[in-house]
Structure formats: structure tokens, C-alpha cells
Amino acid sequence: MINKEVEKLLLKVQKPGRYVGGEMNSIVKDKNKVNLRFAFCFPDTYEVGMSHLGMKILYSLFNSFEDIWCERVFAPWVDMEALMRQNHIPLFALESGDPISEFDFIGFTLQYELSFTNILNMLQLGNIPVKSKDRTELKNIVCAGGPCACNPEPIADFIDLFFIGEGEEVDLEVMDLYRQCKKNNETKQEFLIKASQIKGVYVPSLYEVTYNEDYTIKAITPLHNAPPKVEKRLMTNMDKSYYPENFVVPMIEIVHDRAMEEIFRGCIRGCRFCQAGFLYRPVREKSVEVINEQCHTLCNNTGYDEVSLSSLSSSDYTQIGGLLTQLNEWAKEEQVSISLPSLRVDGFDDEIISKIKTVRKSGLTFAPEAGTQRMRDVINKNVREDELMQTCSKAFNNGWTKVKLYFMIGLPTETDEDVQGIAELGQKVINTFYSCENRPKGKAVSVTLSTSSFVPKPFTPFQWEPQDSEESLKAKQKLIKESIHSRKITYNYHDSSTSFLEAVFARGDRRLCKVMELALEKGFHFDGWGECFSLEKWLKLFKECGIDPHFYANRKRSFDEVLAWEHLDYGVSKEFLIKECKKAYASQTTENCRQKCSNCGANKWKVGVCFEKRKNMV
Amino acid sequence: MKSVRIWFKKDGATRYISHLDLNRVMTRALQHSRLPIWHTEGFNPHPFLTFALPLSLGFRGVRECMDIKLTEDNICEKEIIDKLNASLPVGIRIFKVTDPIMKAGKITYAKFHMKMTCDTITLEELFFLFRNLFARETIEIEKKNKKGVVKTLDLKPDIGEYTLEKTNNDVTLEIILSAGSVQNVNPTLLIAILEKENNIEINYDITRMDLYNEEMKAFV
Ligand code: SF4
Numbered sequence: 001m002i003n004k005e006v007e008k009l010l011l012k013v014q015k016p017g018r019y020v021g022g023e024m025n026s027i028v029k030d031k032n033k034v035n036l037r038f039a040f041c042f043p044d045t046y047e048v049g050m051s052h053l054g055m056k057i058l059y060s061l062f063n064s065f066e067d068i069w070c071e072r073v074f075a076p077w078v079d080m081e082a083l084m085r086q087n088h089i090p091l092f093a094l095e096s097g098d099p100i101s102e103f104d105f106i107g108f109t110l111q112y113e114l115s116f117t118n119i120l121n122m123l124q125l126g127n128i129p130v131k132s133k134d135r136t137e138l139k140n141i142v143c144a145g146g147p148c149a150c151n152p153e154p155i156a157d158f159i160d161l162f163f164i165g166e167g168e169e170v171d172l173e174v175m176d177l178y179r180q181c182k183k184n185n186e187t188k189q190e191f192l193i194k195a196s197q198i199k200g201v202y203v204p205s206l207y208e209v210t211y212n213e214d215y216t217i218k219a220i221t222p223l224h225n226a227p228p229k230v231e232k233r234l235m236t237n238m239d240k241s242y243y244p245e246n247f248v249v250p251m252i253e254i255v256h257d258r259a260m261e262e263i264f265r266g267c268i269r270g271c272r273f274c275q276a277g278f279l280y281r282p283v284r285e286k287s288v289e290v291i292n293e294q295c296h297t298l299c300n301n302t303g304y305d306e307v308s309l310s311s312l313s314s315s316d317y318t319q320i321g322g323l324l325t326q327l328n329e330w331a332k333e334e335q336v337s338i339s340l341p342s343l344r345v346d347g348f349d350d351e352i353i354s355k356i357k358t359v360r361k362s363g364l365t366f367a368p369e370a371g372t373q374r375m376r377d378v379i380n381k382n383v384r385e386d387e388l389m390q391t392c393s394k395a396f397n398n399g400w401t402k403v404k405l406y407f408m409i410g411l412p413t414e415t416d417e418d419v420q421g422i423a424e425l426g427q428k429v430i431n432t433f434y435s436c437e438n439r440p441k442g443k444a445v446s447v448t449l450s451t452s453s454f455v456p457k458p459f460t461p462f463q464w465e466p467q468d469s470e471e472s473l474k475a476k477q478k479l480i481k482e483s484i485h486s487r488k489i490t491y492n493y494h495d496s497s498t499s500f501l502e503a504v505f506a507r508g509d510r511r512l513c514k515v516m517e518l519a520l521e522k523g524f525h526f527d528g529w530g531e532c533f534s535l536e537k538w539l540k541l542f543k544e545c546g547i548d549p550h551f552y553a554n555r556k557r558s559f560d561e562v563l564a565w566e567h568l569d570y571g572v573s574k575e576f577l578i579k580e581c582k583k584a585y586a587s588q589t590t591e592n593c594r595q596k597c598s599n600c601g602a603n604k605w606k607v608g609v610c611f612e613k614r615k616n617m618v
Numbered sequence: 619m620k621s622v623r624i625w626f627k628k629d630g631a632t633r634y635i636s637h638l639d640l641n642r643v644m645t646r647a648l649q650h651s652r653l654p655i656w657h658t659e660g661f662n663p664h665p666f667l668t669f670a671l672p673l674s675l676g677f678r679g680v681r682e683c684m685d686i687k688l689t690e691d692n693i694c695e696k697e698i699i700d701k702l703n704a705s706l707p708v709g710i711r712i713f714k715v716t717d718p719i720m721k722a723g724k725i726t727y728a729k730f731h732m733k734m735t736c737d738t739i740t741l742e743e744l745f746f747l748f749r750n751l752f753a754r755e756t757i758e759i760e761k762k763n764k765k766g767v768v769k770t771l772d773l774k775p776d777i778g779e780y781t782l783e784k785t786n787n788d789v790t791l792e793i794i795l796s797a798g799s800v801q802n803v804n805p806t807l808l809i810a811i812l813e814k815e816n817n818i819e820i821n822y823d824i825t826r827m828d829l830y831n832e833e834m835k836a837f838v
Contacts, residue, residue, distance in 0.1 A: 002631060008821055010634055011676045017639060022631025024707045251635045251643050251707060303650025303705055335649075335663065 001028075001097040009083045017252035018046035019080060021072075021094030024249045025302070027059075028095050029069040036175055038062055038070040039093050039103040043118035044111075044528065046074045050248070051256035053310055054146065055109060058167055060244035068175065071095040071103075072248075075118045076125070078526065084125065091126035100126035104178060105141050107171075108159075110148035113505035114498060114528040116155055119144070120520040123158070130520065132160050132205055138181060138188040143174070149202075150279055151458040151565040154505050156204035157513035160188075161195055163202075164568055165232025165279075166265070168242055170200040196226040200233030207567060209510055215551060217509060217562040229569045232279075236607045238265065238286040243294050246301045258306040258339070259298040263291055263323070267312035268593035268609055270600075271369070272380045272584050273408065275457040276312055278572050281602035283593060283609035288319050292326045299336050307331075308339040315340070316594075320352065364395050367406040371421025377587045378413050380580075385425070389432050397438040402446050403429055409476045409493075410454040410468030412584060419476045422449060423483035423491075430488050450492045451480065453499035457506050458565045459572060461580035464557040467503040470496055497535035501527065503553035509564035512552075515545050573601035619656055620688045624702065625714040628679040632709030637672040643707065644684060650705035653698060656687035670722045670837065671797060671829060674804060677730075678825040683837075685718050719838045720831060727778060727830040728797035730805045733788040733823045744820070745784040747812050748791060752780065759807055776803045788823075797829065 002010075002020050010016035031037065040059055042049030049055060049072070062070035071093035076084060084091070090099040100106050106128065108119050123130045128140055135142070144152065145163030152162045163170050174195055181191040196203040206226040210218040222228050235241040243262070250257065266283035267276065286294075295307050307327075309317075317323065327338050340352070368383055370376045376383060392403060407422050426449045433445035453473050456465040468476075473496040484491055505512065518541055526532035542549045557563070559578050576599065583590060590598055593609045603610035628640070635643065648655045648665040657663040669684045695715045702712045736744050751757060757773040778794030795803040809820050829837035 011822075016634040016675070017631075017636075020631035020634045022707055022709050024705070249646065249707075251632065252639050253642070300650075303646040305646075305649055335657070 001095070003089075003092060003097040005087065005089050006092065006097065009080065009087065009089070012083060013079045014077065015046075015252060018074065019076065019094070021097075023251055025246045026072075026095055026248045027063045027069070029063075031069065031096060031098070033067075034069040035067045036069070036105070036179060037103045038068060038105040038107060038175070039073050039100045040070050041073040041100070041106060041108045041119075041122055042111075043075050043108055043115040043122060044526075045077055046250075047252070047254040049074045050250050050254045052109070052111065053260050053262060054167075056244055056247050056260070057242070057262075058171065059248070060246065061168060061242045062171070062175075064242070065172075069095075071098075073100055073106075073122070075122055075525070078532065081121075081125065081525070091122055101128055101140060104139060105143060105175065108142075108144040108146075110144050110146040110152065112528060113148055113154075113502045114533075116148075116505060116516060117519050117524045117527050119155060120158060120516060121525045124520060130158050130517070132158060135160070136188060138178075138186065138191055141178065141188075141191075145171070147276060147279060148506075150275070150568060150570060151506060151508070152202070152204065153510045153564045154508040154512040154516060156510045158516070159204065160192060161201055161203045163233070164200050164230050165570070166234045168235055170198060170233045173198050174201060193224045193226075196224070199231060202230040202568065204510075211511075217564060217566070219562060220567045222567070229567055231569045232571060234280075234571075234605060235265070235284070236605060238262075238284045239290045245294075245297050247298065247304075249302050249304070256308070257304075258308055259295065259302055259304040260308050260310045261291055261295045261298065262286070263309045263311045263314065263317050265311070266608065268316055269313060269382070270380055270580070270590055270592060270598070272378070272461040272580055273369070273411065273454060273457075274312075275460050278459045278577075278600075279570050280312070281570075281572055281600060282605065282607065283316075284607055285318060288323045288326055291323060295327060296330055299331075299334065305335055306337050306339060308341055310341065315352065324352065363402040363404055364400050365404040365406065366391070368425065369406065369408050370411060370418060371407060371423070371425050372418045374587055375411060375414060375418040375421070377589050378584045379408075379411060380584070380589050382589055382592070385428070388425070389428060392429050392432050393436050396433050396436040396440075396445070399440050401433075401440055401443045402448075404448040404450060405429070407449065407451045408454045409451045409480075410473050410496075410499075412462060412465050413587075414468075414476075416479060419479050420483045422451065423480050423485075423489070425449075426484065426489045427486060430486055444488065446488055446490065448490045448492060449480070449484075450494075451477065452494040453496040455499050455503045455506055458563070459570050459577070461577045461584060463507070463563065463577065464559060464561075464581065466556045467500065467553045469554060470500060473499075495530070498528070498533055500535065500549070500553055501533075501538055504549045507564065508552050511547060515541055515547055518545060571600075571602040571604060576600040620691050621685055621718050622688060622698070623683050623685050623716045623718040624698070624712055625681060625683045625716065626679075626710055626712045628673060628677075628682055628710055630709030632707055633676055633678055636675045637669070640673075640710075641667070641669075643710070647702055647705035648686065651701040653693065653701055654689040656689050668722070671725055671728070671802075673826055674806070674824075676824070678823075680825060681828050682826070685722075716838065723799055724831045725798035725829050725837055726796065726800075726832045727794050727834065729792065729794050729827040729830070731825040731827050732791040732793065732805060734791070734809065735788045735821045736818050737821070738818050739816075741784050741787075741789055744789045745782070747816065748782055748789060748808075751808065751812060752777070752782065757808070757811065759811060773803060773807060776801060792827075794830075794834075 042055055059070050062068050073093050092099050120130050129135050141160050143161050144159045145167045149162045177195055192203045195201050196206050206223045208221045212218045264283055264285040266280040268283050271277055299307055331338055368388055369381045426447045429447050433439055456462045456467055477493050481491055644667055645665055655665045658666050667684050667686050673679045698715045699712045758770050760768050761771050762768055776796035780793035783790045809822055813820055
């Protein structure tokens, strides 16, 4: 439903299709026939949010209940925001066109730290008081989940409750509790105290944080019987876990416009920089039969002609070959192509290539992450150079000519040699191309090297590490540029200033809330977008608040420091992370979960890879 | 193989998608419908479809059409309509399927129904602005050509029959304008002239009613 007032603005903005809803499979219910309305807010543009799988899962799940109506809300782009403010139009949900202040729950998904300002901005646009304590009634419960909920402290003052871990069950339990409390005329405070007793719910206002003189945290103390450690929730049986049979099919072009099928959760690898690899432990797979059926249903219901098999590392699916064979039985005939994002260097075997060949040959992307073997051992990215070269040979012999390689710079223990190694690796790939007998003739090879700046994240073995300084990162970028001697190599790098802010928020504590509030006041939004982000402005803001951002980003923490996320528990033990950190310094690798269990702690759920039979044990 | 002309309305939320987006929506609907649609050949086969004349973003269309090719001859109209409608967003509704009689290249005119309001002047004033506009000997606009050179263009010869009326809620204009591949006049050009000359903003709601050939026979 497009609101009349909104309609007047639509012809004055770019891509009005972002704001109108009305897509095939979007769910419209009678608001008088539901007893709970949930505004699912994605703090970025429509195109980004609509590409996100987690939102699709929860949207369909919530709406599968007759009495719940879940609608989508996205951050209006700056042109629309300006017009909305000018015309006093509050932020609205796409399905009903109703302002978000009419909703029982206003839920945000936290995918990246730089979207934090958009969350506050969206609340304000919706005329919702941004601070949790200023919302006193039992309505407009502002909640949030997603990967960044693992350290939600920088936005703790604004959010009533966080969902820790996977949301499918806990979200519904909290909604049930809300309805009960409403029925019994209970207060918001009573509701929050009860909610904190549900496993996987973190109510930040029920924890008191005290600080030491050196500015570090002294203690995090639960109040009102809230649990001292909030343990994450996770789905124990992926085959039985809810999966949508239908996606909203957008009318305008979005980032990933295709069907997506989640094939497993978690990652066996344990790369030491990768937060997702630790947050989603242990690996839990769906069976081939279930995946096959879900893919087929989705393609039938949406009309998509591409389905991507989604996971943190698709080629690690135990039966990837068998799965592709089954999928291809119908996919070929129905002109559906299968794509495998997040392919590992060593997962690119002939069998897989032949089965995903239908997918464009434009470019292959791999992430060796570091330029030398030593550095890769430090980060536990168990990929060898010869494997990369073999994979590239295969690709070149099969007709590919473009390879894109992703790296990180600013990793712990990194030396100039490691940095130069990135350029050298690019050169070796070029040389490999020319040694391939079946390389496409008459076509030039092109290698793109892309670096991002390492951001230490909570719940990883590097959570105590300082982020490399901006000067040092810039020098490293320069060094790579200077070490490239071929025109066939292109070098791209991400701006290190956004990584700096990301590092501040990622490991920030509650004292950053006041920076956030000031940022809102000054109209900060879309920090993840180059056209809106300004580090200079942020630095000024930190200064104004008397907060040193380097304390959060560039300081080495000791193992016994109380971390801002100390009271959250993702199953991976601190002892394990410390052990991993020490091994990193000794350049020692750790086996992946399938080779050997390293007892990280995630086996306490008694599911998934922790209980698979390992080959070397049989 | 059989070419058919699919007639549809474009309204509601789908008003706000561009021609390119409409193309994608239709392509996917054809795919989803599982009708025996002919696909283009080549490296990247996709359902063949071609629209009679693009409709501007923001306009409603009540008699839009596109041509597709079916690989089987004996499919009834109802089946095509039902299957496609089940595959489309609610804003787009197929209402008829016919043989393509005229070629799209024959389109010469289009009729628009326009409702306009302005927040800063009265409807009366808006009405007179339009009346005076049509009374001019020439209706000139400036247009940049591809090389960036500004040229003046007279719209007067492109304006056919029209009726202008002030209603209780708006100023309503029904107008026939040149359309098609040779000369295509977007009705917002008229609005833009008045906006610029009077420094006002005009809200508009435009519906394309129909397309015609050179002899003003409705496009079929
Ligand atoms: S307990 Fe062992 S198998 Fe399970 S996730 Fe941890 S390391 Fe992997």
C-alpha cells in the first residue's frame, strides 16, 4: 500500500521502486486480524537488504503464523530521507505503508558495524524515541539480532533486547512472551526481565558495567536475576529447520537477485580472523534430499533461473558432488543455473567445474587472504601456493581468463615480505596462465589483487590484537603497488578509514553510545557508503565526546582483560581462543573440524560436525 | 511457433518501476508461468519479448502490450492470462491476448489522461496556466542533443486533440501527443515548461490510455 503522502515524493527521487512494495510474494494481511505486528528493519538500502538471506528466512517464518504480520522496512536513501523529513513523513513499512510506530516489534538485523548509525536514524525517522529508557510503554519493542549482536555494546542504550545466535526459535518465544505480558497488562520492564530469562536473549539494561581507572572494564554485573552469561541459540537440526518456500521477488535490480539455498551453517575451517567461522560453530549440514527439494520449490515459486548454494564455504559441503548431480537432473531441463559462491581454492575440482559450468565464465574469485605461507599459517588459512596455482591452471585450461584474489593487510605479525608476497602471488598466477597448454588463445589474462584492512573481531583468536595503524596500512598499500610489475595485474584496495571505524565499533563498549547519539544529532547515516562516510567528521565527534577511538581499535588487550562482550557466550571457549592466538604467534596451524576436533567448546550442543565420523578415525 | 500480443495494465506499485525493470519482471513471469515460451538462441538464452512502446516510470498504463512467441499453437487465451497473472506482481494484470495485427513501428500517437495539482497555486490558476500554454502559437522547449548542443523545439505540431478541465480536486487534461519511434513527446514536458516559467512544482498523475497509428486508429 502506497501512502498518498509518500506517493507525492516518489517521482522526485531516484529509484522510487525501493519504496513501494507490491512485489510478487510480498505478504499483505489484514491488520485487524493479526495480534502482533513485526517491522523487520534492514539498516541499509532496499537493494542491499533484499539480497540478504537471513531476512528472507525470518520474514517467511514469522508470516507463516496467521496472527503475526511481519513487514519489511529499509533505510530510505539520502534523497528520500531528505524529502521525508521535509514533509514530516515517518518511516513506514513496505507492505502496509504504516509508520513503524504502529508496530509491536521493531527488529533490526545487524550485519555490519557501519550500519549502526542507520539504525538510530531509522528510529528517529519513525518518530520512535531512540533511547530504550525513553520508551516506557509495552509497545514498539526495539530488538536486534545478527552477527554484530555478538558485541552490541556500542548500541546498548538504544535497543531493548538482542537475540544472541540464530533467531528462528528465540524470536518467536519472545513474541509469545510479549503477547502474554500485554494480556496481563504488564509493564515493559516486567516484560524485559522475563525476556532475559529466555535462552539467547540479552537485555542490555539489565547489566551494569563498571570501569577501571585505566579506562578498561572492571566488571559486567547482571541485575534482576539476568544470566551472567547469555548463551547463543542455534538450530540443532537443519533438515527440520524452517526454510522459506517462497521469496519476495523484487521488481527493481538488487545486489543478489536469485534464489538462495542455505546448504549448511558454520564453517569447519577456523581461519583465525574470521568471526563468522567462530560465531556459527558447529557446522550443521542439510541433507542432499532436503536441499534438492527446497531449491526446486524455490525456483518453481519465484521464477528465478539461478539458485546459489549459500554457506560460508560451499565446497566444504560433504556431498557437494552428489548434490550437484541431483540438482542438475532438473536444473538443466528447466534452464536453471547453479552457482556456488564462496568457493575455496582447494574446492575447485573438475567435477564441480563441470557441473556449474552453466554459470558465467567471467571471473573466478578466490581468497588466499595472505601473500606468504608463513602469514597464511598465522591466520590458519590452510591454503598452499601450489594448490592455488593448480586451481588457477584448471580454471585457465577450462576457459577462464580472469582471476580475482582477495587478501588482507595489517594482520598480526605481518612483515614487508608478507606484503610483497601478495604482489608476487599475482605474478605467479600470470606465469601459470602462460604455462597452461589449453589456455584460451588470443585472450589476455587478467589478475585483480584486492586488499582490505584487517579488523580484529570479538570471538576470534585475534580479539585481543591491535588494529594496524592507518599510516602503516597506507605504507603497505603503497608497497604492494610498487611491487607489481605487470600490466595484467590490477590492484584495488579498500579504504582503511572505514576499517578503522569498523574496528572501533566492533570491539567498542557502552561508552560509545554517547558518540552514537551525537552522530545521530549531526545527521550521520550510511557510513558504509563512500559518498556519506567521512572519517574526519567522526574523529571530530570522538573528540567532542572526550573518547579516544584508538583505545578501542589500536590497543593490544591482555588475555585477562574484561572484554566488552564478556557476558555473551557463543559456545567457543576463551581458553580455546587463547590457545589459538598463541599458536598464531608460533605460526602453527590447527586442523579443521573434519580432520580433527580441537575441542573448541561448541560440541556442548551435541550436534553437527563435532559428532561426525572422521576419516582418519575409521 | 506463434506470435501473440499480451495486453496488460500497469498500475499500483508497478508504476514506479522503469522500463528496464518491467522487462525483467516480465521475463521472470514468463519463466515462472511454465508456458511454452520461445527463448532466444545463443549463449545466454532468455524468453523472447518485445514491448510496443516503453511507458515512462511513474505513469499508469491501461492498454499496454508486449509480443511473445509460443512454441505450441493450441494454448487458449485463458490459460495464458491465468498463468501469467499468477506469476506477476499485482500491479500488472494481463487482460487480453490477441494476434499481433499492427506492427509496433506504426505507432504514431498516444493518448494521456493527466491529473494535476499544485501546492502553491490554486486549481483555477493552474487551469489558466495550461489554457494559456495551449493558446500559444509555438510551445517551445529547450532540448540538449547528444552532442550537448541546446536546441529549441516546438511542441505545438505534436499536440493533437485535447480537453482541459478544472474539477473539484485537480486540473484534468486529456491529450493526444506524438508517440513512437519517429517522434515521441513525453507529456511531462508540458508540465516542465510551466514549472520552470512560474517557479512552481506540479504534482501529476498520468495514465497512458491508448496508442494509435497514423490514421488515429487504435493500436491492435
Ligand atoms: S568442538 Fe571440535 S568439531 Fe566441534 S566445532 Fe569445535 S573444534 Fe569443531
